[in-house]
Amino acid sequence: MSIASNLEAINLEVKALGIQLVAVSKTKPNEDIMEAYEAGQRVFGENMVQELVEKYEALPKDIEWHLIGHLQSNKVKYIAPFITLIHSVDSLKLVKEINKYAAKNDRIIDCLLQVHIAEEDTKFGFDHAELVEMLRDEEFLTLKNIRIRGLMGIASNIEKEKEIKEEFYELKSLYDGIKASFYRKDDHFDTLSMGMSSDYKLAIEKGSTMIRLGSTIFGKRVIKHVKNND
Ligand SMILES: *Cc1c(COP(=O)(O)O)cnc(C)c1O
Numbered sequence: 001m002s003i004a005s006n007l008e009a010i011n012l013e014v015k016a017l018g019i020q021l022v023a024v025s026k027t028k029p030n031e032d033i034m035e036a037y038e039a040g041q042r043v044f045g046e047n048m049v050q051e052l053v054e055k056y057e058a059l060p061k062d063i064e065w066h067l068i069g070h071l072q073s074n075k076v077k078y079i080a081p082f083i084t085l086i087h088s089v090d091s092l093k094l095v096k097e098i099n100k101y102a103a104k105n106d107r108i109i110d111c112l113l114q115v116h117i118a119e120e121d122t123k124f125g126f127d128h129a130e131l132v133e134m135l136r137d138e139e140f141l142t143l144k145n146i147r148i149r150g151l152m153g154i155a156s157n158i159e160k161e162k163e164i165k166e167e168f169y170e171l172k173s174l175y176d177g178i179k180a181s182f183y184r185k186d187d188h189f190d191t192l193s194m195g196m197s198s199d200y201k202l203a204i205e206k207g208s209t210m211i212r213l214g215s216t217i218f219g220k221r222v223i224k225h226v227k228n229n230d
Contacts, residue, residue, distance in 0.1 A: 003032060004039035006217045014211065019204060022066050022193075024214030026051065027221045030058055036217065037063065045087070045212055049075040056082055068152075068212055070124050073097040081105050087112045087152040087193050087212075090124045092134050095146060102145035109145065112152040112193050115174060117167040119156045128174060135182050148183070150191030150209070151175045155199050164199050168206035175207075 007023070014021060022045040025033050033044060033055065042062060046052035047069025056065055064084040071079075071086060073094050079086075080101035089095055089111045102109040113134075116125035126134070134140055153171040155164045175192045183189035195203025195211040203211060215221060 003035040003218060007036055007039050007041055010213065010216060014204070017204065019208065020191075020210040022068070022210060022212045023217050024068065024196075024212050025055070025218065026069075026214065028214075028218045030055060032218050033059060033063075043084075045214075049078055053078050076101050080107070080109065083109060085110045085112065085149065085191075088114045088124065090114045090126060092137060092140060095134070095140065095143065099143040099145045107145065108147050110147050110149045110188075112150050112191060113148060114152045114154075115171055117153040117155060117171050119158070119163075123154055125153065131174075131178070135178070147188055150189055150193065151178065152193035154196070155194070155203075157198075161202065165202050165206060168194055168199075168203050168208070172207040 010021060020043065021041070022043050023036050023041050024045040025036070026045070026047045037060060043064045043066065045066040045068040046055065047067070049067070049071070052065060052067060065082060066085045066087060067079060067083055068087045070090070071088055071094060076094070076097045080098070086098065086109065089098065095111070098109055098111060113131060114125040115131060116123055116127055151171060151174065153167070155167045158164065171194055172192065179189050191209055192207060193210040193212065194206070194208045197213050197216040200208070200211040200213060
């Protein structure tokens with residue numbers, strides 16, 4: 001199967017449902033990204049800042065780049081000029097740093113707040129209490145150069161369908177609750193990023209609006225990033 005035909009098959013499955021597809025191109029060469037680009041894909045996700053910046057510089061400027069991996073505060077400045085959406089915002093400190101560099105670049109940067117839903121504690125993200133605490137924080141409420149678009153979560157890396165479904169259900173419930181409590185009048189809070197190659201069908205069933213697919217589009221990755229501290 002080619003990248004173009006993989007994309008076509010996925011789009012056939014999800015486009016009519018209004019679900020946004022992020023093509024996760026981490027570790028993949030620019031030629032693979034260009035093949036997807038030529039097939040019409042414009043939204044790509046990367047998890048390492050340096051790789052993302054190199055690809056941004058080399059590839060067409062109408063690509064919308066999403067950062068899906070953990071972001072260290074001291075690396076925000078490298079992506080602030082061009083990033084379209086940061087999925088992995090997981091602390092108030094990071095939010096403030098993104099706001100600062102967004103302002104320096106005269107931009108408003110769209111962000112998703114990452115919620116920890118998996119069993120593994122190697123994964124990043126807020127728990128429910130921390131999330132609510134930040135959304136009520138006075139300083140957070142003054143930040144003008146970030147726009148919170150929704151939530152993101154990564155389910156446990158397990159085979160058990162029932163548990164994965166429960167994790168997605170939990171995240172969707174939290175998303176609905178946060179929207180009702182904090183963003184009721186804000187049409188921009190509209191994105192629930194959940195679902196990867198192994199579990200995107202379950203995620204869609206549970207209310208995902210954005211899926212992040214790597215291997216389904218580009219084939220298996222040679223290097224496996226179990227945890228990245230980029
Ligand atoms: C790598 C990655 C994906 C895509 O993984 P696949 O299993 O190849 O679809 C999605 N989300 C995040 C956060 C990732 O790091």
